[in-house]
Amino acid sequence: MATAEDRRALARHPQDRLRYSWLALTGFVLVLVLLAVALVQARQATLLRQVVQAGDDYVVLMVYQAETEQLRLRDQWQRAADDRVPLDADTLRLRYEIWVSRIELLRSADLQHLLSNPDGDQRTLQQAMDFIQRADLALGRIPEVPLDRGFVSALLPQLESLTAPMHELSLGASHKVSEQLEARGIAVRQQNRLGLGLTAFLSVLTLAFAFIALRQVAQLRERRLVLEELATKLRLAQREAEAASDAKSAFLANMSHEIRTPFHGLMGMLSLLRETGLTPRQVDYLRTATESADHLLALLNDILDMSQLESGRVTLAVAPVDLRALLRDVEALMRPQANAKPLALHIDAAPGVPERLLADATRVKQILFNLLSNAIKFTDHGAVVLDVRTREGEDGQACIEFTVTDTGVGMDEATQEQLFNRFVQGDSTRSRRHGGTGLGLEISRNLARLMGGDVSVRSRPGEGSCFTFHMHLQVPPPTVSEPAAPLPAVLPTSRPLQVLVAEDHPVNRQYMAALLENLGHQAHFTGNGQEAVEALCRRRYDVVLMDLHMPVLDGVGATRAIRALPDAARSTVPIVALTADAFAETRDRCLVAGMNDFLTKPVSVQKLAASLRRLFGSGTATPNDTPLPPEPSPAWAGSHPVVDESAVAMALQAMSRERLAAMVKAFLDQAPETVQRLRAAVRDAQPLDLRTNAHAAKGAALNLGMSALAATAEALHEGAAHLPAHEIARLVQRYEDLVPATRQAMSALDVLRAEPQPAVTE
């Protein structure tokens, strides 16, 4: 469609040129004609001026008057010569003077061009002058001879002889002027005709010009219409394409979600298969299958990330972050990978880098994991270095910059250009050797851009690579203990509620029981989603608190099942999600599945009360009638890596110290069992088991304020699918090592003071 238009536009070009040359030619001729018209008019003006200036007809009058005066003088002269009348000298003198003045005028006037016979006319004038010379002897200013009849008579014949030539002169001038007038008339007529012709031509040209201009305007309008139509089509096409792309992204996101659920089942089955007494060969096959499944899961996760980034569904959860702790986490996860090769891993923060900053810690870690694991992947020996420093960005704002430098294979420029495009890796042979989805860098870059930064690369083949990730540096305001900000009434609901808690972890159950008890509600527990659905069928509950990660049937599945129940009273029971991950995506998924609210762990009594109040309205008094202190600042406020004091304080708001101590003790006492289960999952290569156990441990640890244990459990949960086995083993070891430290820290906080100190090395 567009190309056809283009072709037509191209085909129009020669026509355009032709039209423009026509236009230029017309314009040129127009200018010429205008010049000609100006010339003609100038000539006409000149002619007219000649008429005015010369006054030829006026000259004819002068000649005529000279002749008349000549005749009057002759008459007077004849009378003076007549003996019979007295001589009237005065009159004769006057007549003579007037005649002389006329002759003088003729002599002085520019008559040359009017003389039909110049010689003859000059002779006539000369004759008159001769007469004047003789007459002046008596009639001049100073008379030399007396004016008497004799003098008059003597000159009479000469005067009379002038009559005929004067008449000739008059006639000649008259004829000459007539001829000239005629000639001038002809010239004027010609000029007029020429002017008329030029004007006609000018009119034709102007019409032609106007015609061309009109056509041009019409064509422009036509072309504009075509262009507008084209623009509309393009807009529509673009909208369709965008819609299609959005639909694809959504489809991809949904599919990877949908795939993950059965996939987890598949992995569970694979792990069950292992227990059925296999031959070594079958075990080998099974390991390969499990590895492939792990890879596939990582791939699915990447695709999910990517499609969410693309559809703009990723929102950053920006919160104050302890940068050192973040770097420690990164190091903990990456060091085992580096140690598997003869590689040194250095992580170094410049002195000016602030301790705390505002960022989405999970996403920052994700980018750093990606960059570091790439570097380790493509470096066989030497070192991988992560440098952190601050600098001023291009826009003048402060930036924090993470630089990952390796001594690996490096890349040429063509590869670097391709690097951030999806599914492109350094080169195909390497990708085969190293595996990976090829989405990592694109995801990292998109995330970085979401944070107002970018990821860029500098590299040369054989000289290693240097990836730089920078983002806007925002430093949180220093935390001061806020003077009891009035909390939005954290009041319990008006009546005791029957609450069903679906939670698989025993410690979390205890914790929730304590919380609900504190708020005056009755807690009932089920161990998984399936049981929850069944319990709901048996009796009525006011609200369900639903953990998302549970064996048999997870929270989302259980919610869908509940919403599908035939009994309307049961299918509309309010459901509140409990989860350890705070991703917007998870939240959306819960709400889409039909849940009413969403609580992230650690769950505080305030959060729980607020949620229940949203669902059931508030009452007038709390059971213990003491105003609840404000919720302590969350986990990041304390930098102690082992125990989060604020979380402990929060837990203490919900329950007695003894109760919390019992729970902490129970959790820590269960820890060896947990470690055993984790080890078993690692040994049997059952990432699903590993994830489930790690997640359960993480939730409980978070609720009880054991931040180091929670972080390690989270690392296990996150890394279950893609970390190599030895590294997971290291994390499990770390978890085990942290148990006595946590116990000690809890004792230090007086949480475990009632307990006899057990052996430190358990």
Add this chain to the structure above:
Amino acid sequence: MRIRRSHPNHPGTGRRSLLCLGGGLLLAAAWPVRALVAASGPVVLTVGGRVRMPNQGDAAHFDMTMLAALPQTSFSTRTPWYAQPRRFTGPLLRDVLVAAGAQGDVIRLTALNDYRVDMPYQDAQRHDVIVARLLDDKPMAVRDKGPLFVIYPFDSRPELRGAVYYSRSAWQLRKIDVL
């Protein structure tokens, strides 16, 4: 073109003071205020027609002395009759008409050779038309288009440089009739 005017005996001033003095006495005849003296020398110009101050019959006769006694105006101007600009001197036509107490619509000029031409009375008011008696400060003989020559200040306004005004410039002037 520069027009220079001279007042040999300031007759205008005198006339105005007389007007003030005799204003009450001469209520019926506020105009004329001074009778025109009779011509003592040869008459060179006769003003006839609607003349209220005749000094000879119905007409006012002027000799050269009387004309010279009126305020004089001089200017140089180009003319169709001379190759070079010439200097003309004489009384303003309107002063001559005032002196004769002549008022009307048309001024008819007659020359010695009976050339006759009419000019609107307003021309004398609108333009500084003079009755020239000196050409380059010398009296004009009849053969030099004298003794009197009606001259418009042609160079003062472009529209005066046309056949109509040239034709109204009568030379050898002998008679003015105010109609």
